[in-house]
Amino acid sequence: MKTLRLTSSDRAILLNSRFFSRLPRTAAEAILEGAHVSTHEEHDTLFRQDDPIDDVLVVLSGLVRLYRLGKDGREADIAVFQKGEVIGVNTMFLDRRATANAQAAEPSIIARLESRKLHQLAAEDTGVAQALLELLCHHGKLTEDCLAEDRLLTAPQRVANYILSHCPIGSESFSFRLPFQKNVLAGKLGLAPEALSRAFSTLRQSGVVVKGRVIEIRDRQALEQF
Amino acid sequence: MKTLRLTSSDRAILLNSRFFSRLPRTAAEAILEGAHVSTHEEHDTLFRQDDPIDDVLVVLSGLVRLYRLGKDGREADIAVFQKGEVIGVNTMFLDRRATANAQAAEPSIIARLESRKLHQLAAEDTGVAQALLELLCHHGKLTEDCLAEDRLLTAPQRVANYILSHCPIGSESFSFRLPFQKNVLAGKLGLAPEALSRAFSTLRQSGVVVKGRVIEIRDRQALEQF
DNA sequence: CGAGCAATTGAGCGGAGTCAAGTGTGGTGG
DNA sequence: CCACCACACTTGACTCCGCTCAATTGCTCG
Known part of the structure; x- marks a missing residue:
């Protein structure tokens, strides 16, 4: 895994993503300041459960699987993230530790935003907070959908x-x-x-x-x- | 179901709750301004899926079950809320429609906060937004836990x-x-x-x-x- | 053309849902 | 104080969905 600065096409993908498009322009710029990019092969692990997390990840291309491990080693997927989706916002407001494992399910390119900075921006700018709130609600609903489907459908x-x-x-x-x-x-x-x-x-x-x-x-x- | 103003003990329960205790004092006071209380018997329905939702609910006593219905009428619980817990924050930032049904699983007393006002406060005060962010992250994690348990455990x-x-x-x-x-x-x-x-x-x-x-x-x- | 992986298909098993009957317990009323 | 009822819970029998393991087919790419 190599870590690089953002290319201009990376920036374009980010700025068009659902999350960034709801962000005030200045805040978006500020976050892109400290952003980096990493590339990963299929099956690369991005982070493990309980790891301390300093970055929020955004999928630029590829696919990231978020899953938990059972005692017997079986894996249960929590979510799958595609291009433009954001990973790890939850942990930012909890104890800053991953609640699950993340793995590239394809060769993937990932943007890494400093979560400290994002957190700080959210504390200064309600527009940023608003965007985060919408993001979390959306994720929450998806997870609930998933849970309900598991329990109701064959x-x-x-x-x-x-x-x-x-x-x-x-x-x-x-x-x-x-x-x-x-x-x-x-x-x-x-x-x-x-x-x-x-x-x-x-x-x-x-x-x-x-x-x-x-x-x-x-x-x-x-x-x-x- | 009758709707009344808050008693002082109601206010005490609210202010001691996990959510309110993270709220700036002035904001907490402001929200309590427009708050009401309703009492419900066991099995009362608080709202139904797809209902337009104008209030955020807080359980003052009793128990509220949040569930979805399958086509065949079977019910799948999404969450259960006890004293001091907050219901319906998600919908506030989505389309303002319930994503599930809510039912009192015991005789219950419920505080009703104006979600418009809460939303507005969140847009003015990052402290309020912060409290909401933490609340949502916490809920999100609980739902994820639930999903993972369903898939991994007997x-x-x-x-x-x-x-x-x-x-x-x-x-x-x-x-x-x-x-x-x-x-x-x-x-x-x-x-x-x-x-x-x-x-x-x-x-x-x-x-x-x-x-x-x-x-x-x-x-x-x-x-x-x- | 063959190697290796993705996907399908089959056989068997086990966990949990359903339906139905039984057990306990608390509350009410005689 | 006891009898009875209502309701929460338990237990049993059965079925079925989905997991596991194993074998096969089909693709993709060297």
Whole structure:
């Protein structure tokens, strides 16, 4: 892992991200001041549970998996972060220690912002605080969604849900490309890879065709009531 | 449900709560200005998913269950709130609509704060924003814990965990009283009531004795490695 | 063309949900 | 004071979903 300064395209990605776009311009500039970039190969560990954390991470490209370890070594995914998403804001306001492990699930490029500085900016500028509040609420809702899905839905239902969440409203049939390996999707949905595979099989009879990473939906209705 | 003004003991409970105690004094006073109180019987619904939400709720006494409904009518608990805990901050920064249902799981007294006002205070005073940030991070972590436990632990392990989380560190044997009905605990742990019952049975062989709502632990070691 | 990894499929098992019956307990009223 | 009822909880029997392990297929890239 090498650490470098930001290129101008890095800056562009950051400034267009959901989080930065809600940030006051001056604050955004200030944070970019001390920012660095690191590159990682697939399976690189970014940090481990209980590690002290000094940076907030932003995915510039690639994919980061956040997971916890069970006593037996099994892994449970908490979240998966894609381009433009922010990791580690939680810890900034807790005890500054990671609550989970983070691992690159693809070759990835990561921006590192000084969390001290961000914290300080939030304490000076309510605009920054506001952006952080919205970010946290959004994350919170996603985690709650995940928890509810785990408890209410079967594997095929979860997968159907996931597919529908990628469907533009109003379209009856459509197709899209999975943004990552099926392995990762399985983790994100709280399933073993085999279970995901079987779920796709089951959904075939509802008009879902899977070829490689491309998902094709023929009958949206059938999916919705699954 | 009747709505009243705050009594002085209500104010005391609020001001001692985790959230208010982190709030600047003037802001706390300002919020209490427009606050009201409502009382609810067991099973009363406080709000439903997708309801527009104008108030942030604080539990003064009793218990509030937050849950989502599956298509088949099954319920999945997202969180359970006890005295002093705050409900509905998330929605304040999203679309102001409830992401779940809330129900009194006991006869309960609830304080209602104007979320508009709280939101405005957060936009003026970074101290308020800071308190909200900490609150959200704390909630976020709890939800993540929950998700990870669901995915990593069996029913007896979850129960063992719950018991240990109520154990003062360093004590080898101890006992405590469940703060609510087993029914509610089951929901909180994502279990059917029967599964909770069976889990307690299993844990008996590790030195857990359950009598009514009182849990007694004889051998902490045994629990920890369950 | 072959090596290696991703994904699928099959067989078997175990955990937890469901339904149904039983046990206990606290509260009410005779 | 006791009988009875209501309700929380427990226990049993059964089913089913999803995990595990293992074998196979299919891809991708050297």
